[in-house]
Amino acid sequence: MASVFRVTTRSLVCPRQSCLASSSRIDLPVFYQTTRNASKAPTKSSSKGVKGRPRNQQIEHRVVRMVNPETSHLEPAEELSEILRRTDLTLFAVELVTEHPEPIVKLVNMRDEYLKRKAQEEKKRVQPRPREEKEIMMTWGVSLGDFDHKLDKARQELEKGNRVTLIYARRKDQPQLTPEEMEARVQETISSLAEAGAEWRPRKANKHTTSLYFQGHNLPPPLPQRPQQETEKPAVSSYAQKRAKRS
DSSP: OHHHHHHHHHHHHHHHHHHHHHHTTOOOOHHHHHHHHHHHSOOOOOOBOTTSOBBGGGOOOSEEEEBOTTTOOBOOOEEHHHHHHHSOTTTEEEEEEEOSSSOEEEEEEHHHHHHHHHHHHHHHHSOOOOOOEEEEEEETTOOHHHHHHHHHHHHHHHHTTOEEEEEEEOOTTSOOOOHHHHHHHHHHHHHHTTTTEEEOSOOEEOSSOEEEEEEESSOOOOOOOOOOOOOOOOOOOHHHHHHHHHO
């Protein structure tokens, strides 16, 4: 009886296994086969955009919508191959902007992109000069001639774009100014240097000393330019190179 039960059970299981095995061999429609194979196929290397966006033949979508370069509106969906066919790839590149909710592409002017990149490299090549910091000390009882001389020196530094710390201090052999007289001297100093610079941080003051921090209105002249390296020419797509060789 036990042997009969094993035979019966085996006979019930085997047909189901054979059914599952046969179902796994069901041929998929051609569309799904093509899609699955295309996802596994290696993509050809081609130029990418500045932000790493796929361009031209590197775009893996067959149907896309293009941004109209004149109106900035989306054109109706069409095949990417048709867009590439009518585009001069020596002058423009078709760049993928987004994939969601649908693939959208735009035209990139290769010359404009090259000039923009060249201008950015030139800007990086010109390094700004840091502001130098100078310190000038005067006493509260400074003579008029010495006062004008030191303010002229401070003005020259400010016109160069530098920073000047002007310190007023007391000397024991000079008469002590009242707080009102010291404030008047400070305001006179600020007015005399107003065209060249202004205070850039709060002043520090105590009973006998006052420090004024001035910064020039101008920026310091840039540092000497580094030797210019050869700038890479605008990239030409592999498609355009192949077409040029054939011609």
